[in-house]
Amino acid sequence: MNRVKTAMLIAGMTALFMGVGFLIGGGRGMTIAFVIAAVMNLFSYWNADKMVLRMHHAHEVDARTAPEYYGIVQELAARAGLPMPRVFVIENDQPNAFATGRNPENAAVAATTGLLRQLTPEEVAGVMAHELAHVQNRDTLIMTITATLAGAISMLGNFAFFFGGHRDNNNPLGIVGVLVAMIVAPFAAMIVQMAISRTREYSADRRGAEICGNPLWLASALAKIAGAAGRTVNYDAERNPATAHMFIINPLNGQRMDGLFSTHPDTQNRIDALSAMASEMGALAAPRAPSVRSGPWGGQSGGSRRSPGGPWG
Incomplete structure (x- = not known):
């Protein structure tokens, strides 16, 4: 089913890209846009994950450089029956995370240093179970390709004035077409991102809670991340807003409502759904946080020590 969704997404984004090309340059513009979209689709399939990681200045870590973080991902991947993904860290104070990659065999997860410092x-x-759920659900290909194509469509709309205002460009609508391209293209790309993100997040929340074994861990994390994200500017995300839907919480400031213009469902709605799931599972109280441990991005103070048998107890 996800392969069908991916194919439909690519077809829809390509058609949108061609439509913008038509508004800017008529038939010739549409043909050029089709060629560009075809090349971009092929390139995105193989390389979009690397582009996204590079946009956010992520660097890869392993069991030696980030033992606790890497160990958590390793055990969760084993629980989910997934291949071990590549693990990345983003030097950013805003707590957040995302997953990327065209399939589970070529997946990567990334967390900010803010998340690793501020969360137990x-x-x-x-959080990482949520991201692995995206990998298992094969959402990551859709997310990554959407980020790439939506960014390209927005850029095409932004450049419309430079290429659409001349008399010899065969633009059938003249300056009206240019204005439509500038306004509608980024808006339409944003709508696609929203539609995908909002349904996908609830599903990943539920599967992530199943993977880690306690929905309240994720619920508590979402509350902390949402509160901190609104106070901390993620400059890389602000420069690349087409990637916002990939994060577990919207990294862009000022978008708080659970309506049409939000790239994510309302955080409280997600927390409520996880709390209801916890009640169904009988997980009525979240475990206490472990005490501080040595090593990069160790836990916070204020709880019992980690019990044996896993990275977090």
């Missing part, structure tokens, strides 16, 4: 190991486990 249990909460980090909840």
Whole structure:
């Protein structure tokens, strides 16, 4: 089913890209846009994950450089029956995370240093389980390709004035077409991002809670991330807003409502759904956070020590 959704997404985004090309340059513009879209689709399939990681200045870590973080991802991947993804860290104070990659065999997960510092190991486990759920659901290809094509469509709309205002460009609508391209193209790309993100997040929340074993870990993490994200500017995300839908919480400031113009469902709605799931599972209280441990991005103070048998207890 996800392969069908991916094919439909690519077809829809390509048609949108061609439509913008038509508004800017008529038949010739549409043909050029089709060629560009075809090349971009092929390139995105193989390389979009690397582009997204590079946009956010992510660097890869392993069991030696980030033992606790890497160990959490390793155990969660084993629980989910997934191949071990590549693990990345983003030097950013805003707590957040995302997953990328064209399939589970070529997946990567990334967390910010803000997330690793501010959350307990249990909460980090909840977040990374959510990201692995995206990998298992094969959402990551859709997310990554959408980010690439939506960014390209927005850029095409922004450049419309430079290429659409001349008399010899065969633009059938003249300056009206240019204005439509500038306004509608980024808006339409944003709508596609929203539609995908909002349904996808609830599904990943539920599957992530199943993977980590306690929905309240993720619920607690979402509350902390949402509160901190609104106070901390993620400059890389602001420069690349087409990637916002990939993060577990919207990294852009000022978008708080659970309506048409939000790239993510309302955080409280997600927390409520996880709390209801916890009640169904009998997980009535979140475990206490472990005490501080040595090593990069160790846990926070204020709880019992980690019990044996796993990275977080």
